[in-house]
Amino acid sequence: MTPKKILIVEDEPAMVRLLRDNFVFEGYEVVVATDGETALHLAFEERPHLILLDIMLPKLDGLSVCRRLRERHLDTPILMLTARNLEQDKVTGLRMGADDYLTKPFSVAELLARTEAVLRRTGQTRIETYRFGDMVVNFSSFEATKAGQPIDLSPREYEILRYLIEHRGQVISRTEMLDRIWGYDSQALTRTVDSHIANLRQKIEDVPAQPAYIQTVHRIGYKFTG
Amino acid sequence: MTPKKILIVEDEPAMVRLLRDNFVFEGYEVVVATDGETALHLAFEERPHLILLDIMLPKLDGLSVCRRLRERHLDTPILMLTARNLEQDKVTGLRMGADDYLTKPFSVAELLARTEAVLRRTGQTRIETYRFGDMVVNFSSFEATKAGQPIDLSPREYEILRYLIEHRGQVISRTEMLDRIWGYDSQALTRTVDSHIANLRQKIEDVPAQPAYIQTVHRIGYKFTG
DNA sequence: ATCCACCGTCAAGAGGTTGTCAAGAAACTG
DNA sequence: CAGTTTCTTGACAACCTCTTGACGGTGGAT
16 A cells, blocks of 8 residues: 555644654655645645645635635545634535544544544545646546547556556556556556557647656656656 | 434444443434344334444344345445454445444544544435436436426336436446445346346437437446436 | 667457347236 | 236347557667
8 A cells, every 4th residue: 555645734833743743653645835825736736645734824724725626626635624613614614625624722643533534434545537737537437638628548548547647656567557457367468558558648648759648767667747 | 403313233232332322412313233133123123324333243243234234225324343453344344335434443533423424425315306308307206207208217227327327427337236236146247237228228318329328438337427 | 889679659350348139037016 | 826017138240449460760788
C-alpha cells in the first residue's frame, strides 16, 4: 500500500508542527499550506488523499477554499478544523462540501480516528476522475474528454491510464504493468504494452510524437506526469 | 423526525450494555439479539433502520447472518463489528453485503460517526419514481409509462432498471448486478444479464438497436444515462 | 563514432464480447 | 393442476478490442 498523502492547511506554526509530527509518525506523507491560496494551488498540484482544512486562514478562508475546490470538481475528501464550536460553521462547512469536521481543541487520537474514518468512508483507494491539461477522465463512468470533446478509450487504455496516474511521478516497468493490469499469469509480450501506450498517446497527447503526459524512460518503462 | 431503530447483534453482555446505553443516549430506539438466529428473525420482524452486527456469534455467525439477509433481499444497512483486524473478514463482510465495518476496539465517537454516515449514505439511495425522456417509472407501485402509454416491465426488469438508475453514470459490471440483484450465491450466467438488458431496451428505448439510456461499455458492463 | 538493443508506428489476424432470436425451464396465478 | 408469465440458457453472427509481427528510427553504452 502506497502511503496516503495529506494536505494540511493551517497558519498557526505550533498547530502545524503538532499535526505534521503526528501524521508523519503514523506513516502519512504530509504537505503543508499556510494560506488559502496556496492550499488551492497545492490541492491540485499534489493531489492529496485528504485535506485537513482550518477555517481561519489568511488570504482566503477555509470555507471559501472548500467551495472553490468543489466548484472545480476536485472531490478529495476534506476534514474541517474550526476553533469555534459554532453549529453554523459545521452546517456551512458540510454544505460547502466538507466530509467531516473537528472542533478545536481536539485530541490527537480523535483526529487520527476521524481521518481514517473519512478515508475509509470515501473509499479513497481509487481515483474516480482526473484532470490534466485539457483532459478529463472519469474512471467510473468510463468517459473521457479532451478540450471538451469526448474521446474514446478502450478498457485496457483506461486501466493503463489509471495505473499510471495512480503512480504518477514514478516510472512503471512494462512487466509491472503486465503483472498488475493483465494479471500474474499473463502470457502477453512487453511489446503489447508499448502498443497500448502508443494508442493512448494518439488519443490524449497534443503532439503524440513528443508526449507531455506519458513519458518514456529508456530501458525502464513509462511514467505519467500531470 | 421519527427515531431511528437499531438492531444490535452481540453476545457479550458488557458490549451490549455499552452499545445500548450509547445509542439510547443519542436518541435511537434499540433492539437486541444475542445470537444469529434471533438476529435473522428480528431483522424481518422489527425492520430496523440499521443493523449492528458482530461477526463472532453463537448458533450462526455474523457473516452468515449478513449473507442470509441479503439473499432474502432485505437491504437494511449493516455495520459489521469484528474483534480481529483481519483484512479477510472485511473483504468477506463487504462481499456478503455489509455497508461498513468497524474493528474492535473502537471509540464510541467513531461508532456513532460511522452509524450516522451509513444511515446518511444509504438513506438517500432508494428511488421511488424516476423520469427520463418520455418514460416515467414508479418503483413502489411497479408501474411504468412511455409517452403516456403504460408499458409492462417484469420484476427483474424493475430491479435492474432501478439498480442502474441508482448508479446512473457509473458503469456496472454484469457480475456486480448478479451479486446485488440475484444474490451472492446466484448460479446464473452473465449472459442472463445481457438477455434482460436486451428485453429492457426493447421496452424503454426509442431505437433499441441504438440505445440512448442503457449503454454498453465493451468488456466492462452497462451504464444508465438519463 | 558505432553498434545494438530499445522504442514508435502501422496494419492485420486472432480471440473474445455482445446483440439477436428462440426454445426450454422455472415460477406464479387462478 | 393447468395455463401463463417470467427467467434462463443456447446458438450464431457481427462486432470490437487486443495482440502480435515487421520495419525503421532512436538513444545510449563502449
